[in-house]
Amino acid sequence: MVLPTGPRRASYFAGQSLTARTLNDNLATEWARRWAHNRFLHGAGIGQGLTVTATVGQVEVTVEPGYGIDPEGHEIVLVAPVTVQVPPVPGPTDYVLVCRFDPDPTGFTDTGLCGADGVSAWMDEPLVEFVPATDFPGAAGSALPLATVRVTGCVLSSISFGRRQVLGERRLPYVDAGVHRPSPAGWELATTDAGVAYGLRTVADTSVAGFRGTPDYQARLSGRRWFDVTGPELSTPVMLWTTEPDVVGAGATRLTVEILVPTVRAGRTDGTFAEFLDGSGLTDEITTLVATELEWAITWIGVEGSL
Structure with a gap:
């Protein structure tokens, strides 16, 4: 050095x-x-x-x-x-x-002996x-x-404020957590390349934590999984069988998670998420449904530095 x-x-x-x-x-x-x-x-x-x-x-x-x-x-x-x-x-x-x-600050001048100044x-x-x-x-x-x-x-x-760093605020490992409650516009369908829906996706803003690099994230989903459908295409109780959030994208200020829905039980019939959306006519309404009626939220925790 x-x-x-x-x-x-x-x-x-x-x-x-x-x-x-x-x-x-x-x-x-x-x-x-x-x-x-x-x-x-x-x-x-x-x-x-x-x-x-x-x-x-x-x-x-x-x-x-x-x-x-x-x-x-x-x-x-x-x-x-x-x-x-x-x-x-x-x-x-x-x-x-x-x-x-x-590097070029304002200087204050003064006068010395014999008329010298500086x-x-x-x-x-x-x-x-x-x-x-x-x-x-x-x-x-x-x-x-x-x-x-x-x-x-x-x-x-x-x-x-992800770039902002506070002196003496932490020592590694640094841990912070938060809750992301997306609006209907904050959810989107997760689909295959062929356009087949298999779940939902959302992006959480984690900049409040002030991570300097990409931490190890864990996330969980809160909210109800069951609801009643009343409509011309379908009228029955529905249960969504979901996985815990899958972290598919991460950074110091953002976290992208997908909620997989392997099975949907509508009445006494089990099917895939895509089959349920096609049969119920809820493709355009599903993001509003999970955000408002089911009140889905993502609780995340990030660990920066090895334990």
């Missing part, structure tokens, strides 16, 4: 001639060591605040005051709220909202800006991510 500075440290003696260069070099060494300390012992993340406030359909987001450390160890200190406009693009395009250490202090105000998600981390790897947004039609269409 290569450190940014060597073992040399400043020392002073009586009668020493101190120049601006000597003092600035010593200060630069101490800052380099402080940034190395932050980077190696604490890592990058948010210590306090830096909360993002935004409303879907609007053109601005606001970052509240707070403190954080960027990937290079710089301290990010925001002392007042900052409001920035989302990029004016037709979209849909994803961006990462970041706080970034300003910068006597720097204003270390961080930059708050959007960077394209395709550039992150990459060129934006020195920035502290606060949120990921999607811009559609020049306005904010969604916001998530």
Whole structure:
């Protein structure tokens, strides 16, 4: 491991001639060591605040005051709220909202002896800006991510916090859980390549957990499996025989599960899910049925890091 500075440290003696260069070099060494300390012992993340406030359909987001450390160890200190406009693009395009250490801060000048003047202090105000998600981390790897947004039609269409990392919040293995209650539009038929229905599928948003990578997910289905059908095609009690949710797609912020329905008992007759849908005429209504009448919900748990 290569450190940014060597073992040399400043020392002073009586009668020493101190120049601006000597003092600035010593200060630069101490800052380099402080940034190395932050980077190696604490890592990058948010210590306090830096909360993002935004409303879907609007053109601005606001970052509240707070403190954080960027990937290079710089301290990010925001002392007042900052409001920035989302990029004016037709979209849909994803961006990462970041706080970034300003390498060219505002300087305060002062006057010395014999009319000399120069910068006597720097204003270390961080930059708050959007960077394209395709550039992150990459060129934006020195920035502290606060949120990921999607811009559609020049306005904010969604916001998530999967990239956000809080200092001292966890140790691996990290475990979090949640409940996904899809609306009728959140369910869809799971079908074979030939279009034969064998169950239902839904995608759960797990970004609230703040996983850094893809965790090991487990999921279970809650809700009733029986209901009554009254209609011209069929009028009888129905029982859906289901499996536990099958994880078919996973990421740090999303979980896709399928509920297999191997058998449906309508009255005293057993059949496949596809046969039931064709015979009952419920193909278009099944997603509304499981979301509203049966109240299906997915309880998920994710484990990041080995146990």
